[in-house]
Amino acid sequence: MKGPGFIAFYRLLLLSGLVLLWEATTGGIVADWQLFETALLARPSLIVLDLVDYAQSGLLFSDARQTLLEAFLGLFFGVTGGVALGLLLGYWKTAAAVLEPIMIALNSLPRITVAPLLILWFGLGMTSKVLLSFFTVFFVIFFNTYIGVRSVDPELVKAVKVMGGGPRQVARMVVVPSVCSWIFAALRTSVSFALTGAVVGEFVGSSSGLGYRMLLAAGVLHTERVFAIMLILMVVGVVLVGLSSRLERYLLRWSPGFTGM
Amino acid sequence: MRIDVEGLSLRFRKGVEVLRDVNFDVRSGEFVALVGPSGCGKSTALNAMATLISREDAEITGTIRVDGVDINDRSDWNQSLGYVFQRDTLFPWRTVRQNVEAGLEIRGWKKVERHRRAQELIDLVGLAGFEDYFPHQISGGMRQRVSLIRTLAYDPQVILMDEPFGALDAQTRLILQGELIKIWSASRKTILFVTHDLAEAITLAERVILFSKRPGRIKSICEVPFPHPRDPFELHGSKEFAEFHAGLWRTVSEDFRADAREVAVPS
Numbered sequence: 001m002k003g004p005g006f007i008a009f010y011r012l013l014l015l016s017g018l019v020l021l022w023e024a025t026t027g028g029i030v031a032d033w034q035l036f037e038t039a040l041l042a043r044p045s046l047i048v049l050d051l052v053d054y055a056q057s058g059l060l061f062s063d064a065r066q067t068l069l070e071a072f073l074g075l076f077f078g079v080t081g082g083v084a085l086g087l088l089l090g091y092w093k094t095a096a097a098v099l100e101p102i103m104i105a106l107n108s109l110p111r112i113t114v115a116p117l118l119i120l121w122f123g124l125g126m127t128s129k130v131l132l133s134f135f136t137v138f139f140v141i142f143f144n145t146y147i148g149v150r151s152v153d154p155e156l157v158k159a160v161k162v163m164g165g166g167p168r169q170v171a172r173m174v175v176v177p178s179v180c181s182w183i184f185a186a187l188r189t190s191v192s193f194a195l196t197g198a199v200v201g202e203f204v205g206s207s208s209g210l211g212y213r214m215l216l217a218a219g220v221l222h223t224e225r226v227f228a229i230m231l232i233l234m235v236v237g238v239v240l241v242g243l244s245s246r247l248e249r250y251l252l253r254w255s256p257g258f259t260g261m
Numbered sequence: 262m263r264i265d266v267e268g269l270s271l272r273f274r275k276g277v278e279v280l281r282d283v284n285f286d287v288r289s290g291e292f293v294a295l296v297g298p299s300g301c302g303k304s305t306a307l308n309a310m311a312t313l314i315s316r317e318d319a320e321i322t323g324t325i326r327v328d329g330v331d332i333n334d335r336s337d338w339n340q341s342l343g344y345v346f347q348r349d350t351l352f353p354w355r356t357v358r359q360n361v362e363a364g365l366e367i368r369g370w371k372k373v374e375r376h377r378r379a380q381e382l383i384d385l386v387g388l389a390g391f392e393d394y395f396p397h398q399i400s401g402g403m404r405q406r407v408s409l410i411r412t413l414a415y416d417p418q419v420i421l422m423d424e425p426f427g428a429l430d431a432q433t434r435l436i437l438q439g440e441l442i443k444i445w446s447a448s449r450k451t452i453l454f455v456t457h458d459l460a461e462a463i464t465l466a467e468r469v470i471l472f473s474k475r476p477g478r479i480k481s482i483c484e485v486p487f488p489h490p491r492d493p494f495e496l497h498g499s500k501e502f503a504e505f506h507a508g509l510w511r512t513v514s515e516d517f518r519a520d521a522r523e524v525a526v527p528s
Contacts (some may be wrong), residue, residue: 155350162311162344163364163415173363177354254354256397 019044042223050224051231059213064232066209067198070126074133075194082138083183086145090179096146107143111136112200119205129206133197137190141183148182149175184251188244192237199233262328262341262418262451263289264310269323271302271309279305281476283323290449292489294462296513297472297480303455304347306477307421310453311344327419340368343417343450345425349404351396357383357407358392364415382410386440402433406440413444422454426461438464438493446490459509463502464493471513481512 026043027034038046054060089096089103115132122128156174165173202211210229217225264287271280279302287293295303308314310325312332325332332338351360361379362370370378383389386406396404405425412420426434442465445452456462462469463485471480486505487496496502 153350155346155348156352158313159344159346159350159352160363160367161339162313162342163367163412164340164342165367169367173352173366177352181354254356254395254397256353 039221039223042227046224047227047231050222051228054225054228060232063208063210063213064236066126067129067195067202067211068236070129070198070201070209071133071194073126073130074197075137075190077130078134078137078194079141079183079187079190081134082141083145086142087149087179090146090149103139103142107139111139111197115201115204118201124206129198129201129209132201133194136193136197140186140190140193144182144186145179148179151182152178181252181255184248187248188241191240191244195233195237195240263287264419264451264453265324265326265329266306266310267324267326269306269309269321269325271305271314271319271321273319274317278476279319280309281478283477283479285470285479285482287451287453289451291468292445292452292454292466293468293470294454294456294466295470295472296456296459296462297477298474298513299457301472301474302477303457303472304423307344307423307453307455311342311421312338313344341418343412343415343420345408345412345420345422347424347427349396349401349408351404351407351411353396356393356395357388357399360396360407361411361414363411368415378414382414385444386410402429402437405429405437409437409441409444413448417450419451419453422452424456425454427456427458434461435493435497441465442490442493459513460497460506463487463505463509464491464496469509471509483509 022041023029023044024033025035026038026041028043028045042050051060089099111132114135115128118128118131122131152175156178157170160170160173198209199211199214202209203215206212210233214226214229217223217229266283266285269280269283270278272278283306285293295306297303305314309321310332314321327335327338352363355363358376358379361382362375365375365378380392383392386409388403388406388410391399391403396407399407405428408425426437429437438461454462454465459469466485467489468482468484470482472478473480487501
């Protein structure tokens with residue numbers, strides 16, 4: 001295996017090769033080489049130009065702000081709600097016994113299927129997207145919190161007790177850190193779920209946002225715009241997931257999976 | 262603190278009788294070892310003494326008194342007790358220092374005081390430089406050292422130890438036994454040490470209580486003649502140690518062998 005510099009070089013080489021091939025087969029280099037209709041597979045150079053257009057019109061900013069706000073609100077409420085219910089059911093055994101199969105059933109429902117209902121109930125505005133995003137995040141965080149409370153190491157609880165600690169100390173020294181580790185581990189997935197929820201919600205019915213703009217563009221065969229928005233969503237996803245996995249790595253630095261300090 | 266165990270019997274609700282009429286005492290400042298074949302109930306006795314067994318799980322009769330008062334009537338018992346587990350029960354999310362400070366936090370010590378006390382003990386067992394490491398980053402021997410000083414930190418009057426060195430390699434074990442002897446000699450805490458290893462028991466304790474196989478009863482109690490402080494490395498090489506060990510071994514081997522037969526030929 002070569003050093004990281006080589007790997008990065010080959011990666012860049014591969015990517016530029018692919019983009020070049022893409023450009024060529026969509027007629028961007030020599031018109032005769034075109035294999036695909038640009039209405040179906042947009043030309044990379046035109047995608048970039050369209051992206052500039054989109055940004056200059058001011059729509060990119062307002063669409064992105066809309067979608068990110070929906071995703072963020074969904075993530076926020078999903079995490080708080082999931083943690084709250086997870087803790088409640090983790091401690092309250094009877095309620096947990098009643099609700100567990102129901103939660104599992106709801107969790108196995110593909111989340112996207114509630115989108116039409118949400119649009120019906122809450123309209124084309126932001127609320128329905130925030131709620132869809134909320135639902136996708138909520139169950140992941142709920143199950144992680146719930147399992148986190150349930151799988152607290154009884155030996156550590158004993159250790160606090162023999163040191164003279166009461167239930168409050170058990171909660172602070174054992175339950176909270178142990179549950180947090182489960183929640184942090186689910187954070188990265190939740191971030192991309194939240195974004196998916198917002199965009200899909202916009203597909204189903206809305207009047208603004210990146211998902212809405214994408215659907216609109218596809219409808220009029222403005223394929224460059226579709227690809228431009230995919231590119232934006234990819235970049236946003238990479239940044240957000242990257243940030244949350246760095247956060248996770250920092251918060252879980254005590255865990256055996258990470259050997260660095 | 263002095264401990265008196267009188268007529269202690271214990272049966273789990275599932276039906277297993279673990280202890281039958283166990284009687285012994287531990288004098289204040291004494292180092293006593295409980296020895297017996299695995300599954301004989303010695304750890305259960307220790308757990309009962311630490312009130313770690315709930316009445317829902319087991320039927321317990323007899324009394325355990327500390328300085329003459331039943332442990333169930335002493336609200337301060339949990340505060341004056343230390344317990345070192347077989348497996349190190351360090352908090353994985355806390356550094357070495359934060360682990361050592363845990364008991365002090367429970368007792369509401371100020372941060373500066375906690376730091377000072379923890380550092381003292383970390384230096385004592387040669388862990389200086391590892392204060393900010395997490396448990397998974399240090400060796401098993403080091404982790405068990407941290408467990409030990411986490412218990413010592415809040416200065417409990419009685420320390421119960423459940424095979425604390427059982428998972429360590431022979432050499433590390435001797436080193437830690439030596440450290441424990443030093444600590445005990447300097448502080449004269451009351452220590453009750455459970456082990457299945459006869460050699461370990463007579464290396465450490467002033468008195469050894471031998472348990473029979475389940476249901477655990479006391480087979481015999483004997484004084485260990487070697488003067489303290491002892492050096493485990495030196496002691497293990499001595500003729501006196503070998504003779505004493507052999508004498509005791511004859512008393513217990515029957516039980517240990519019976520244990521082995523049970524495993525070999527299940528009825």
